[in-house]
Amino acid sequence: MDVSFILITLLIGAAATYFAGNKWASKVALLFSVVAFAVTLYTVNLLNNGENVSFLKNWIRNPRITFNLIGDGLSLIMVLLTTSLTAIIILATLKNTFKNAKSFYALILFMAFAMVGTFLSADGFLYYIFWELSLIPIYFIALIWGGGEAEARKKDVIKFFIYTFAGSLFMLVAFIYLYQKTGSFANGAFTRINLTDKEQFWIFLAFFLAYAIKIPIIPFHTWQANVYQKAPSAGTMLLSGIMLKMAIYSIIRWQLPIAPAPAKEYMNVLIILCVAGVIYGSILALKQQDLKKLLAYSSLAHVGLIAAGAYTLTLDGLRGAVLQMIAHGFVVVGLFYAAEIIIRRYNTTEISEMGGIRIQTPRFTSMFMILVLASVALPATFNFIGEFELLYSLAQTNVWIAVLGGTTIILGAFYMLRMFQQVMLGEQNAKPFADVTFGEGFAFVAIIGVLLFFGLYPKPIIDFITPALENTLNLINR
């Protein structure tokens, strides 16, 4: 058994969901997402036992393109994140009724398929195909099932599509150039050749445009808040929980090992740009009146810190980035889920119309509170582990940058607690708010369980990812 089985499961799942019809679509999708998660776990276990789970098949002879999937700690942890979150996201949508549900759920699984493909690809061309493929389902999900006024939504979603697509084209150019040099699209071939600093610079820049837009790093972020706000919650969760991690993962897997020279030369510029995003996003989050937009800007801040850590080119930074990608993935899905529950009950995203919910809902309040605390990286939550390693890596580069990046723990507490107070506390809201049901609570419990367990015992994940990251670091310092 190798990693291709995960892809196959998701693809079959997408097809099966579509053919199951609207009535059964959600259940079939949930089933296949859980199976995909189980297959991933099994593969992870195989890798832990020292087996080779990579997959290699020749695909096109000329140009030489291989169907090469790499199964190491780095790619598999991301796949694990994708399949587990996909299952949770589907679980979180079960209470909603969607028009044309079979397409909706088939697209979610198809998107998971494309994202898993992106994480696994070790061939540049294959990687590029999966990368762009993942854009198509989210485009339709946001466009068709999104909220708000249709014209405005269309404008924002198309802007997002063109923007990210345009950025990726630069990456394609870089790949073609590299192919010219090596006669292959293999990741391994790219990292073996000696490129001049100038070549590396342009390649780095091409990758950077693609990734900076996707992550997003300021000032390439303007598509984000509007799309997060207008997409259906499942779409927002897919985008923020998993899809943006494709770009950070790609920095570690592709950009840094292929073009390390500019990463070293411009390290300070890159880190400062990312850290600026932390502060910028946090301060903007303070001014948001829309719950989903607030969470979007908070995500901008957190992701900036992750990218900054990756660009320190230290083991702590890379490891912190990967750990925080997972932690952030879970917490942001949890937060958008909480937002979704409130929005579903109150039919508004305006924070000013909320408040006075706590008194009606002890269970929901506790769960939401824990997510807020994880999001502000309280120690003993998983997010603290990631944030600690990230900030520590920044401090090794320059203490003042760590102080700037560290303002996230102050500003984060500021906007999150402010939001929590406005949304949840105060005198009872005139509108009734039913506490979460068992089904609704289950997704929360799963997320919180992950965040607390790995907050106290992250060792399994650390041991799993560290060898792959050390390899990456060796390539960067080759």
Added chain:
Amino acid sequence: METKLALLLLLAPFIGFLINVFAGKKLSGNLPGILGTVAVATSFAVTLSFFLQVSSSKEPVMIDLFEWMQLKNFKVNIAFQLDQLSLLWLMFVTGIGTLIHMYSISYMHDDENVHKFFAYLNLFVFFMITLVMGSNLLIMFIGWEGVGLCSYLLIGFWYKNHDYNDAAKKAFIMNRIGDLGFLIGIFILGYLFHSLDYTDIRTAIESGKHIDPTWASIAALCLFIGACGKSAQIPLYTWLPDAMAGPTPVSALIHAATMVTAGIFMITRLNYLFDLAPEVQNIIAIVGAVTSLIAASIGLVQNDIKKVLAYSTVSQLGLMFLALGLGAYQIAVFHVITHAFFKACLFLGSGSVIHAMHGEQDMRYMGGLRKVMKVTFITFLISTLAISGLPPFSGFFSKDEILMTAFHHNKPLWVIGSVASIMTAFYMFRLLYLTFYKDFRGTEEQKKHLHESPGLITFPLIVLATLALVGGAISLPGNSWLNEYLAPVIAKQSEHHHMGTTEYMLMGVAIIGAFIGIGLAYAKYIKQSSVPGQDSEITGFAKVLYNKFYVDEIYTALIVKPIYALGSFFKNVTEAAISGLIFGLGKLANVLGTEGKTLQNGSIGFYLFAFVLGICSIIVYIFLAK
């Protein structure tokens, strides 16, 4: 066995928390409270046995559970250490904790969310134990932020009131400013020592390994910033008076006796590090002294009984930092302990008063309560005498040692500390006279219902007052059990103040100072029977004091408002500009596309023109290149 017992000590309150969270609602009557009390009492019992063991064996108990975090240079384990310092802290955290839990059974029994209250209170004790018991800085940090969370939850316990929610939020955010300092300090220490274990750091320092003194100082300074947040020192103290929004037992336990002493614990824990940084010690001493003076001066004019006590706490913590800054760690710890006794007693006493007054906290509407609340009054009197620094009460010994040390090291700081102490005696007796003496000034309705509090409330008061009375015995001048007990955990041996003429004179000066403060209060509030006027009648410097030097307003104007303004700027200007730029680029492409289309209109003339222009450019290029 030791591991199991230590885990019981740690986890008993956590189990209490879990039961009250998940099943508390179903428990009837006082059961949630009894459960919470038993949980903390269990911890106390185990602490006591460890305390006796370690007191005699002098061998700390080390417990290493499992690996938690991994950095390139070091690893951090979930590990605990029960040594002299942690056990001393655990003794009063769990001991006073038990008493306050007991008190709360009665105090909170009408509240609909009483099970939540005890859940949070138990969780607090759990995190406090974690903070104290950890064997490395990151475990301390778990506890550090954990107690901050519980403080947030308990200040905002009555969450329907947004003023309380604001106070809770303010406490959390201000603490987080300090926490960032703490974190940066941890980063530097990790980088310097390749470990965050107390023992490793101490061994490295004592083995004479070269440590960059600048970085060691910066680390010490950062840690001190953390301590300022948690222990309410300038400039991060303004959250503590607001924190009085929480139920009174919370103020007693968290915001007087235990959590706010965490900063002192941290610095004492790392005393060998701070010894390396004399300039940072100077800063600590100055900040402590100034804080004690400023807070005491604000306390002179407050009318809310809990606010007076809150400023008094800030002021007393300042004195402890003064001691720390002078390198007198044992004395700081001594004052922490005596302060825990008398301040917990004072807060619980004020709670008893508030209880009797049906929630009234303004002393202008109290008076004469000693007639109806005998136990509350006597215990309150004892604690007031203790905090005012009169012999033979506990506060006298600890405060006197601080001032004496200051006198020997830094005379101006001694003056500041002495003035603060005189003020303390004044405002405490002002509080006592306004509350318990003269005639009752409240409504008839209130007067009818005045009553002494039930046994569950008075019993903790009696225990604490007794401790406030005799607590000084743990460190008598010239014969200090405490100094000897703490010797293994403190690198620098304590200075021995030989009790000579100077020392006795200083003692005399301190006692006279206390009497001056008391005398002034007596003259004003008993002789002249004066009662503080309405808020609008306050003028002059008293108004500045009454409004707390306008520090909150200054912070709002200088920090909070600018952040919001920056947020508006980002939202309305920057975001729009970036978005416009990107969209502009898109539009530009569109325009180019439209223009470009006209190029392919089949006009032969235009093609020829372009062709000739191209040839010309090539020729020019070739010639110029040569």
